[in-house]
Amino acid sequence: MALAAILASVDPKPLIVHITHDLRSPDLTSLDRDAVAELADTLGCEFVHDAIQTRDLPGNQEQNARNARYDKLAQIAIEHSVRFIATGHHADDQLESMIMNLARGAGPRGLSGIQDTRVYRNTTIIRPMLGITHDDAVDLCHEIGIRFTHDHTNDDCSLTRNRLRHEVIPVLKEFRPEIASRASVASDGCRATMDALRYFVRKHLWNLGDFQQSTLSWKRDALRDQPDAALVELLRLSIEHLCDGSGFDRLNNASLHDVVRCVTDSSTEPRSCRLGPIVVKITARAVVISPYESSLGLSIGDSP
Secondary structure, three states: OHHHHHHOOOOOOOOEEEEEOOOOOHHHHHHHHHHHHHHHHHHOOOEEEEEOOOOOOOOOHHHHHHHHHHHHHHHHHHHOOOOEEEOOOOHHHHHHHHHHHHHOOOOHHHHOOOOOEEEEOOEEEEOOOOOOOHHHHHHHHHHHOOOOOOOHHHHOOOOHHHHHHHHHHHHHHHHOOOHHHHHHHHHHHHHHHHHHHHHHHHHHOHHHOEEOOOOEEEEHHHHHOOOHHHHHHHHHHHHHHHHOOOOHHHOOHHHHHHHHHHHHOOOOOOEEEEEOOEEEEEOOOEEEEEEOOOOOOOOOOOOO
16 A cells, blocks of 8 residues: 555556455455555556456465466556556565575575566566565555555464564564664675676676577586586576576575586486476586476486
8 A cells, every 4th residue: 555655656657456366255355455446546546456266276375376466467567558567565574585585494595585676477576665664664654644454364373474474573673673674685685696696607607508499508517616606596597598487486495506516526427307397417528407398317406
């Protein structure tokens, strides 16, 4: 609600979009939809509503809903010739994401948290509120008289993020009240480090590869003495190139480093390592990367 009010103060005004999920009762989802429609009318903005159904899908319910929501937002953006999708993630969301990624053993990229911009299905997602806290957003709504609703699914502490929000982060804020803002700054630092690493890899490693339509390959000697972090980034770039970036949700820092160890060790035995959406074939002289199509040989680094 705070983000909508801020963006509505400039010209052209934003398109305000609300996506209804089937994870709560119809009465509660209708109240949320109506509140956003009322806000759009007050702000003089066009309002678009659509719905997604993910309750019966297998797998992680929150992840399924998030994927379906962004797919729907991207579809609406394209239909309305909108180039940017702005979301209201704030510094407290950033802190939660960083702690969750830390608990999973993430590397610097995971510790950079939520990206402030990213390209998604021919649109660009922007998150302009990452530098302000949840309390800042609430204060803004009160100051300008915007009514907002509370999503009671955020109170369910069986979900990891909610448990962090209600049980862990309040303790951290007792120790360091400004921890959310500090986390946002730390996130920016991690992201700048990863940007520098990516620049190094593109300039010094990427162009050493042989690029075919669906296969990337490097001489193994060209990679063996490179820093592990550079090789991890090379694997990520390969996934982006071969798979349009899909499949990152199936990766973790440990599985990436498992494959790197196979590249840099002294073994000359041929091996095939499954890594999310790709297969990395390692021989005495070459490292060959291709999209995963069938289970091949040793499945080192195959994360669930």
